[in-house]
Amino acid sequence: AFLRGWAMFFVSETASIVAVALVFSAYSLGLLDQLRPELLAGADPFQSLMLRGSIAFLLIWLLTLANCFGVFLSGLIQDIFSVVKIGALLLIAAACFGSSPDWSHFGLEVITPPDANAPEAGSLAALFAALRYSFFAYSGWEGATYVAEEVKEPEKNLPRSLFLGIGAVMALYLLVNTAYLVQLSPQDMVENRAVAVAAMTRAIGVVGGILVALAIMISTFGNVSSQVLVKSRTWHAMARDGLFFRFLSPLSPAYRSPNRALVFQGVWASCLLGMAVAGELLKPHPQDNNLYEALIDFFSFTSTVFNILTLAAVAVLRNKLPDLARPFRVPSLPVVLGIVMLVQGAFLVYTLIDKPIHSLAGVGLTLTGLIYWYFFVEPEKRKPVSHDRILAELEKND
Incomplete structure (x- = not known):
C-alpha cells in the first residue's frame, strides 16, 4: 500500500495531471491557430514545445492556487465545468448525428498507419497500443475514493458515485465516439490527431472546429481541476499517517485545505512537465505532439503492475475473510478477476517490450520509495508507543 501511494505521486497520478494539461494546451494553440493563424x-x-509546455504549466498552477482556497471554491469549479463539458459533448454528438451521418464507416476497413513503425492494423500489438490510451481515458474512475473523508455516509455514497460515474462516462464516450464515426472513416481518424475537431468541421464547417476546440478546453480544464483537488488529499492523508513527507500533513487554518500537499504536487507536476519537454528537445526531430504520449508511456507499466496487485488482493481477501461485511459483492468474482487479470497481464508484457525505457523509469522512481520507507517510516514504527503518541494520534483523527 505504501509503494502504491508513493508511485501514485511520483509516477502515475501527478503525471496524469500533466498529460491532461498538455491536451488543454494543444487545443488552446489549435484554437489560436484558427482564430489568428499569423x-x-x-x-x-x-517554440512550439515551449508554448505548449508554458500553457500547461500556467494551467496547473492556476488550478493549484484555486484549490488552496478550500473545497467550496474547488467544488464550485467542478460543478460548473462538469455541467458545461457534458452539455458540450452532447451538442457535439447532436451535430454529428444531425449532419448527413454516414453509417458505412462502421464496416470493416483496412487502414494505413501514418507511421511506418506503427503496429500492423488488426494485430495484437495494435490492440494493446490502442488500449494504452483507452485505459488512461478511464483511469480516473476511482477518484471519488480519494476524498472519502469528506463524503457524508461514504459506505452508501461512494459505491453509488462510482457506479453512476463509470456508467455515465461510458455512455458519453460511446455516444461521442459513435458520433465521430458517422462523420469520419477509420482512415480519416488515423490521419487526424484532433479527431473531434475534424468530425465537427466536416459536420458544420469551420465554426464546428472552433466550438469543439472550446469544448475540449473546457473538458480538460475541469478534468485537471478535479485531479488537483482529489489527489492532493491522498498525499495529505499519507503524510498525516507518517507514510509520506511529514511537512505535507498540516491543513490550512483558514480553509482546511491541504495547501502544502497542493503546492508540492504542483512542484512535482512542473518537474515532470519540464523533463518531458527536455526529453523531446533532445530528440533529432522534436515534436510537441509527442509530449502527451511520452507521459502516458511513462506511467502505463507501473499503473498496470499495481492494478494487477490490487485485483490479486481482492481475491486473497475474499478467500481469507469471506464473512467480512461488503456492501456489494461481485457476482462470479473468480471469472471476472481472471479475465481482467489476463488482459492486464498481457498488456503489462506488451508495454515493457514496446516502451522499455519509459517503463523502467517509472519502476525506478517507484523503488525509491523503499529508501524512504527504510530510513523514515520503519524507524518510526519501531518506536515504543508512548502516552503522548497515543494522544497525538487521537487528536489527529478527531
Missing part, C-alpha cells in the same frame, strides 16, 4: 506562423519545434 501569430503561430513560422514557429519552429522549440
Whole structure:
C-alpha cells in the first residue's frame, strides 16, 4: 500500500495531471491557430514545445492556487465545468448525428498507419497500443475514493458515485465516439490527431472546429481541476499517517485545505512537465505532439503492475475473510478477476517490450520509495508507543 501511494505521486497520478494539461494546451494553440493563424506562423519545434509546455504549466498552477482556497471554491469549479463539458459533448454528438451521418464507416476497413513503425492494423500489438490510451481515458474512475473523508455516509455514497460515474462516462464516450464515426472513416481518424475537431468541421464547417476546440478546453480544464483537488488529499492523508513527507500533513487554518500537499504536487507536476519537454528537445526531430504520449508511456507499466496487485488482493481477501461485511459483492468474482487479470497481464508484457525505457523509469522512481520507507517510516514504527503518541494520534483523527 505504501509503494502504491508513493508511485501514485511520483509516477502515475501527478503525471496524469500533466498529460491532461498538455491536451488543454494543444487545443488552446489549435484554437489560436484558427482564430489568428499569423501569430503561430513560422514557429519552429522549440517554440512550439515551449508554448505548449508554458500553457500547461500556467494551467496547473492556476488550478493549484484555486484549490488552496478550500473545497467550496474547488467544488464550485467542478460543478460548473462538469455541467458545461457534458452539455458540450452532447451538442457535439447532436451535430454529428444531425449532419448527413454516414453509417458505412462502421464496416470493416483496412487502414494505413501514418507511421511506418506503427503496429500492423488488426494485430495484437495494435490492440494493446490502442488500449494504452483507452485505459488512461478511464483511469480516473476511482477518484471519488480519494476524498472519502469528506463524503457524508461514504459506505452508501461512494459505491453509488462510482457506479453512476463509470456508467455515465461510458455512455458519453460511446455516444461521442459513435458520433465521430458517422462523420469520419477509420482512415480519416488515423490521419487526424484532433479527431473531434475534424468530425465537427466536416459536420458544420469551420465554426464546428472552433466550438469543439472550446469544448475540449473546457473538458480538460475541469478534468485537471478535479485531479488537483482529489489527489492532493491522498498525499495529505499519507503524510498525516507518517507514510509520506511529514511537512505535507498540516491543513490550512483558514480553509482546511491541504495547501502544502497542493503546492508540492504542483512542484512535482512542473518537474515532470519540464523533463518531458527536455526529453523531446533532445530528440533529432522534436515534436510537441509527442509530449502527451511520452507521459502516458511513462506511467502505463507501473499503473498496470499495481492494478494487477490490487485485483490479486481482492481475491486473497475474499478467500481469507469471506464473512467480512461488503456492501456489494461481485457476482462470479473468480471469472471476472481472471479475465481482467489476463488482459492486464498481457498488456503489462506488451508495454515493457514496446516502451522499455519509459517503463523502467517509472519502476525506478517507484523503488525509491523503499529508501524512504527504510530510513523514515520503519524507524518510526519501531518506536515504543508512548502516552503522548497515543494522544497525538487521537487528536489527529478527531
